[in-house]
Amino acid sequence: MIATLHIKNIGIIEDLSVDLNNGFNVLTGETGAGKTLIIDSLSIACGGRFSKEIIRRGENFCLVELNIYLPQNEQSIDGNIIVSREVYLNGRNSCKINGRLVTVNELKEFMKKIIDIHGQNDNQTIMSKQEHVKYLDNYIGKKILNEKTEYIKLYTRYNEIKKELKESYGDDKEKQRKLDLLKYQFNEIDNANLKQDEEDLLEIERKKILNSEKIYTCLKEVDCNLSENVIDGINTSIRALEKIEDIDNEYKEKLTALKNIYYDVQELARDISGLNDDVSFDDGKRNEIEKRLDYIYDLKRKYGNSITEILQYKKEVEDEIFNIENLEDHNNKLKEELNIISKQMLQKSKILNEIRIEHSKILNEKINKELKDLEMKNAKFNVSIKYDENLEFNENGLNDIEFMIATNVGDEEKSLIKIASGGEISRIMLAIKTVLADTDEVPVLIFDEIDTGISGKAAKSVGEKIKIISNKHQVLCITHQANIAAKGDYNYFISKKVENEKTFTNIKLLNEAEVLEEIARISSGDITKNALEHAKEMRYNTN
Helix, strand or coil: CEEEEEEEEECCEEEEEEECCCCEEEEEECCCCCHHHHHHHHHHHCCCCCCHHHECCCCCEEEEEEEEECCCCCCCCCCEEEEEEEEECCCCEEEEECCEEECHHHHHHHHCCCEEEECCHHHCHHHCHHHHHHHHHHHHCHHHHHHHHHHHHHHHHHHHHHHHHHCCCCCHHHHHHHHHHHHHHHHHHHHCCCCCCHHHHHHHHHHHHHCHHHHHHHHHHHHHHHHHHHHHHHHHHHHHHHCCCCCCHHHHHHHHHHHHHHHHHHHHHHHHHHHHHHCCCCHHHHHHHHHHHHHHHHHHHHHCCCHHHHHHHHHHHHHHHHHHHCHHHHHHHHHHHHHHHHHHHHHHHHHHHHHHHHHHHHHHHHHHHHHHHCCCCCCEEEEEEEECCCCCCECCECEEEEEEEECCCCCCCEEHHHCCCHHHHHHHHHHHHHHHCCCCCCCEEEECCCCCCCCHHHHHHHHHHHHHHHCCCEEEEECCCHHHHCCCCEEEEEEEEEECCEEEEEEEECCHHHHHHHHHHHHHCCCCHHHHHHHHHHHHCCC
16 A cells, blocks of 8 residues: 655645555545646656656656555565655656666556556556456456466476477587587596595695795704603603602602603604605695696686586586487477477366356456446446467467457447546446456555546445445545545545745645535535535435
8 A cells, every 4th residue: 555645846736745544545625736746646656657847847856755565565574665756857767666776667567566547548557458367367266276377387398398499509510519519628627537625635735835944944843842852851750750659649640640741742743743754845746736726727717616616517518418419309309298288288278268258258247237337338348358279378378368348339349448538447447446356466546537427326336336446455536526535434635725926735634524524515516504414415324
C-alpha cells in the first residue's frame, strides 16, 4: 500500500504530503483544486509520460515521492520502499528506488507490479495483452497451476537443449579449430604435472635460499650457545645435585627433572645442527625454483587464480574435448530428448488450452454480469483463446489469449486496448477487477474518471464494486458522485487557496461529520438539512 504521498511543484501543488490508508480512499473536492494533479503525480511516479508544462510556475523541477509498504517484497527488509522521481525543466530525470538510481524504464517495470491507474491506459497492466493469460490463469487457480508448473519445467529444458544445439561449435572448420585449442590447453596443463600444494612449498624453499646466509648464521649461533653454554651448564648442575640427592627426596626430584631437560636440550641441539646442514646456498637450485614458479604463474594467468582452479579447468577442457569428439552422438541424443519433450509439451499445451476454455466461459459470465450492474447492459466481454500447434512454444503453451469487448449491440468485439472512452475503460476495468479481486496481484488500484457519464443506480453500483475490491487492495478513487463517496473508508477533501497572488492545493482527511457534509455538498450543491439526511441514507444504508 501507499503509506505516504509527497508532491512538490506540480501545477498548483507547491508542497503537499498526505498519509493514505488501506481500504477505500476517496478523494473529492472543489473544481480545479488539483484532484487530477494528484493522479498525474502518481502516474509520474510510476514512470509515466511527463510534460514540463506541469511544473509549477517559477520552479525548475518537480518531485513525487512515495513511501510504499510491501511486507513481502524482497527489496526491503522491513517492508518499506521509498520510490521517488524528480523531473527538471531541461528534461533531466532522477528516479530512485530505496535511494538507488534507476532508469525511467526500470521504475516503470517496478511500479507496474504495485500500482494500476485506471483512466490513464499506459499504467494499466490489464491493458497489456501479454498480461491477460496471467490474469486468466490466476483466476483459474490451482487447477491450472500444477499443469503449468510441469509445463514450465519441460519448457525450461526445451530451451536449454535448443540453445546447446544452436551453440554446437559451428561448422567443421570451427569445430576443428576449437578442438585444436582445447587439446593444446589440456596438454599444456597436463605436462606441467602440477601438485596441489606445490606453489606454497616452492615459495617457502625460495625464501629459505634467499635468506640462507642469515639462517646459517643464526642457527650456528643457537647451536654454539646450546652446546658450549647451556648443555655444559646443565651438566655441571646435575653433578652438583647428585652429591645431595640422598639427603632429601625433593633434591632427587629436581635432579630427575634437570636430567630430562638435559636430554631434551641435547636432542634440540642436534636438530638445530641438522637444520644448519640442510641450509642451501645453491643459486642453481634457486633458479630452478624461480623458473618453476614463473611457469605456474603463467598457467595461472591463462587458466585460473590457483592450482586448484587450473586443475578444475583442465577437467572442464577434457570434458569438452570428449563432447566435441563425440558431438554427433551427443547432438543426436539431444535431438531425441528434444523430440520427446516437444511431444510432452504439446500434450500439456492441449490440457492448458482445455482448462482455459472451460474457465474462461465462467469468467465471461461473471464479468458481463458486473458490466450490467455498472449500466453497461449492452456490453459483452469475452476472453479470446486461440490454440495453434504451428506456434512456437512459449511459457504459457500454445495459446494466444486476449481480453475482448463489444460495448454496444451489433458492434464487433475489439481488443480491450482499443476502447477509446476513459469512462468506459474505467468501468470495464472495475468489472474485471471486481471478479479478479482475490487473484489480482497488484496491491494498489487507482480509479480516475470512474464516474464519467453515470449517476444514480450506476454510481451506487460502482461504489459497491470498489468497496468489494478494497477488501483485498488499497484503492484510491477521485469521484464527483455522492453514491461513490459514501462508500469510502477514508475520505479526503482537496481544496485550493490563494495567497499573495499564488494558488495552493490543500488536502485534508475528513472526520465522520465532515464526510456527511461533503456527501451532502456533492449530492445537492448545498449543505442543507435534507441534503444531510440524504447523505446519511447513502452512507449508512446497506441495502
